[in-house]
Amino acid sequence: MKNYKYYEITPEKIYNKRRNFVKSFGLGLGSLTLGSASLLNNAHALKNNSELTSYKDITTYNNYYEFGTAKGDPYKNSQGFKVRPWNISIEGEVENPITLSADEILSLYPSEEKIYRLRCVEGWSMVIPWMGFSLSKLLNKVSIKNDAKFVEFESVYDPEQMKGQRYPVLNWPYREGLRIDEAMHSLTTVVTGLYGKTLPNQNGAPLRILVPWKYGFKSAKAIVKIKLVKKMPTSSWMKASPREYGFYSNVNPNVNHPRWSQASERVVGGGLLSPRIETQMFNGYGDDVANLYSGMDLKKNF
Amino acid sequence: MLTQINQKYLKIVIFTLSLIPIFFIIYQIITNQLGPEPIKEITHHTGKSTLYFIIITLAMTPLKKITKLNIWINYRRMFGLFIFFYASVHLMTYVGLDYRFDLASIGDDIIKKKYIFIGFSAWLLLIPLAITSNKRMIKILKEKWKKLHRLIYLISLFGAIHYLWLVKRDLTEPLIFLVVLIILLAFRFRFNAN
Numbered sequence: 001m002k003n004y005k006y007y008e009i010t011p012e013k014i015y016n017k018r019r020n021f022v023k024s025f026g027l028g029l030g031s032l033t034l035g036s037a038s039l040l041n042n043a044h045a046l047k048n049n050s051e052l053t054s055y056k057d058i059t060t061y062n063n064y065y066e067f068g069t070a071k072g073d074p075y076k077n078s079q080g081f082k083v084r085p086w087n088i089s090i091e092g093e094v095e096n097p098i099t100l101s102a103d104e105i106l107s108l109y110p111s112e113e114k115i116y117r118l119r120c121v122e123g124w125s126m127v128i129p130w131m132g133f134s135l136s137k138l139l140n141k142v143s144i145k146n147d148a149k150f151v152e153f154e155s156v157y158d159p160e161q162m163k164g165q166r167y168p169v170l171n172w173p174y175r176e177g178l179r180i181d182e183a184m185h186s187l188t189t190v191v192t193g194l195y196g197k198t199l200p201n202q203n204g205a206p207l208r209i210l211v212p213w214k215y216g217f218k219s220a221k222a223i224v225k226i227k228l229v230k231k232m233p234t235s236s237w238m239k240a241s242p243r244e245y246g247f248y249s250n251v252n253p254n255v256n257h258p259r260w261s262q263a264s265e266r267v268v269g270g271g272l273l274s275p276r277i278e279t280q281m282f283n284g285y286g287d288d289v290a291n292l293y294s295g296m297d298l299k300k301n302f
Numbered sequence: 303m304l305t306q307i308n309q310k311y312l313k314i315v316i317f318t319l320s321l322i323p324i325f326f327i328i329y330q331i332i333t334n335q336l337g338p339e340p341i342k343e344i345t346h347h348t349g350k351s352t353l354y355f356i357i358i359t360l361a362m363t364p365l366k367k368i369t370k371l372n373i374w375i376n377y378r379r380m381f382g383l384f385i386f387f388y389a390s391v392h393l394m395t396y397v398g399l400d401y402r403f404d405l406a407s408i409g410d411d412i413i414k415k416k417y418i419f420i421g422f423s424a425w426l427l428l429i430p431l432a433i434t435s436n437k438r439m440i441k442i443l444k445e446k447w448k449k450l451h452r453l454i455y456l457i458s459l460f461g462a463i464h465y466l467w468l469v470k471r472d473l474t475e476p477l478i479f480l481v482v483l484i485i486l487l488a489f490r491f492r493f494n495a496n
Contacts, residue, residue, distance in 0.1 A: 057338040069472050072337075122470070124339060169471055240471065256414050259468060263407065266400075268338045272331065275402055 052115070053126035055195045057269045062202050063120065064221060065169050066155070066162040074202035077163050083206040083222075090138070092228035093148035098141065102206040109133040111192045116212035118219075119251045119283045123260040126268050130210060131193035136184045138226075144180070148228035151183040152176070153209055153220040170236045176220040177233035177247065178211065181292055187212055187285060191219075213285040215249045246302035250293070251283035255302045309376065316377055320384045323351040324391065341399050348392035353465065353479055355385040356458045360486040367489075379435055382454070386432040389425050417467035424460035427453055455490075458483055 064074035067081075086102040100108075111131040119125045139151070157173035159165040165172045182188060189210040192199055199205040204221025211218050217237055237245035244258060253263045264276040282289050293301075327347050330336050336343040359381040362374040401408050411418045431451055433439070440447050462483050465476040 061338045065471070071339075124342075258415060259417065259470065261407070261411065263410075266339070266341065272336075272340045272399065276400070276404075 051127060051267075052129055053267075053269050058126060058128055058194060059200050059202060061268060063122075063216065064164075064202060064204070066164045066172075066174065066222075067202065068164045069169060073164070078201035081161050081201045081205075083201065086206050086224075088207065088224055088226065090142045090226045090228075092152075093145040093230060094228050095143035095145060096141075105138070105190070105207065106192060109137050109190070113196070114189055114210075116187075116189075116210065117283055118210075118212070118216055119265060119279065121215040121217060121245075121249070121257065121260060121262075123262070123265050124268050125265045129195055130189065130191050131196065131199075132189040132191040132210065134186050135188045135190050135209065136186065138190060139184060139228075142228075144228055147230055149180055150229050150232055151178050151180060152225075152227045152229050152233040153178075153223050154225035154227065155220050156222045156224045171239045172236075173224075174220060174236050175233060176209070176218055176235045178218075179232075179292075180228075182211070182289075185289060185292065187288055213251060213282040213289045215251060217245070218249050248293075248298070248301050250298065250302075251279060252281060252298055252302070253279040254281075255299055309373070313377070313380070317380060320355070320381070323347065323354075323388065341395065345392065345395045345400065348388050348395055349465075352385060352388040352392055353461055355381055355388055356454075356461055357479070357482055357486065359385055359454070360458060360483070364486060364489045383432060383435060385454075386428045389428055393422070393425050417464050420460050420467070421464035424457045424464060427457050427460070431457075455487055458487070 060075045061071050062074040063071070064078070067074040067077040084102065087099050088102065088105065089097070089099040091097040111133055114130045114132055115127065116130060117125055117127050153176045155174035155176075156162075157165065159172075178188065189212075191204065191208045191210045192206075194200070194203060199208065204219075207223055208221040209219050209223060218235075232247055235245070235247065237249075238247060251262075255262060261276075262279055265279045266276050267274060280286070327344055331340065331344070359378060362378040362381065366372060366374040397403060397408060412422050413419070431453060434443060434447060434450060443450065462476065462480045465479060466473065469476055
């Protein structure tokens with residue numbers, strides 16, 4: 001928290017202005033080198049893809065079934081949720097299993113701003129200025145054994161505080177998983193905050209994972225355990241409906257879902273007249289992550 | 303008993319009440335109360351309104367038999383046309399607002415997503431019922447009219463399945479709708495058997 005005290009007192013409007021300033025500066029440079037055509041292209045891309053979603057929308061429109069299945073439930077039902085004391089254990093196929101408190105993690109690994117697009121499997125998306133650090137930094141601390149092939153994330157189980165867990169909507173506690181190379185990728189983030197502020201409870205406080213090229217449900221919230229394992233873990237959503245939710249769940253416009261369009265998405269906050277935009281392969285992070293899947297049939301391994 | 307004039311006023315009152323769902327959503331649009339995903343809210347609201355009018359319409363005959371009053375039947379056609387009205391607004395929200403008349407994507411959805419396929423089918427089946435809902439058509443079609451309008455039983459089941467298939471995890475609401483619907487449909491079989 002100490003690392004971004006300055007941001008904490010920055011109101012959203014000024015925050016946005018600052019971002020716009022940085023953006024326009026970037027645009028200016030682009031146009032100097034590539035001519036005016038690219039300026040137009042960039043401007044278009046920015047308009048559709050890079051406008052930050054408002055703090056209000058990010059913090060009141062959530063899928064977090066531990067606090068209820070309606071989009072407004074997490075905000076309503078999580079305000080009294082206690083995020084201290086909080087411990088996270090890193091265990092399994094590691095040389096040095098360890099348990100760290102959330103505060104220890106925050107002080108060990110300085111957070112930086114990371115603006116990523118979040119694409120929900122339900123066909124909507126946001127652009128969120130997260131605060132966080134790469135998960136690889138945390139995983140490097142425990143010396144992973146050679147036979148560890150996957151990482152399993154376990155979220156907190158506390159039906160006293162989490163209303164939604166009193167019903168068997170999903171197999172609690174929430175579990176998610178990544179292949180080890182996915183987990184070690186620099187884009188895979190331990191999130192500690194957003195908009196320069198401490199992470200709100202409804203967004204997965206105190207610490208959550210964020211995997212920007214996968215559908216939102218792959219990014220487990222309020223994690224208490226990170227376990228290195230040999231075999232592919234079964235996530236809560238895979239257990240709920242293996243036909244609909246695969247282990248990889250990379251954002252992929254070519255893999256159809258029985259309920260929602262994956263070819264296009266609506267950017268949250270655009271209002272009644274905002275058009276759908278085309279969903280990009282790997283949520284637009286293909287340049288960074290496509291090599292993780294070379295040679296794989298992504299329709300089979302959805 | 304109600305006099306003819308009273309019945310006419312009652313019809314106007316019921317017509318106005320039936321418009322409440324559409325005025326309600328228009329009010330919410332104007333006052334910007336629909337939150338971050340307004341198009342989804344409008345789609346859900348008009349879809350649910352359609353289902354409510356299916357229940358209301360199908361409840362008229364059982365109410366007539368239970369209360370032994372014929373008056374219920376006077377409003378059945380109007381409620382039935384409100385099913386078509388809300389279903390059409392629901393469909394147009396999806397086609398016009400959500401997909402901006404992108405017919406290629408919509409066609410793709412209809413083929414690939416079974417809940418859209420069955421929902422769209424239900425709307426298509428409503429068209430002949432709406433067209434033949436006037437008195438003239440009743441006279442022309444005679445016995446066939448009754449048979450044709452039994453399509454509403456199938457349409458109502460399509461609506462229930464449409465709802466069941468589109469829900470992500472919590473099936474409570476679509477199951478409640480299905481149970482109410484089955485009770486209303488079972489009532490008909492019981493009376494027919496008698």
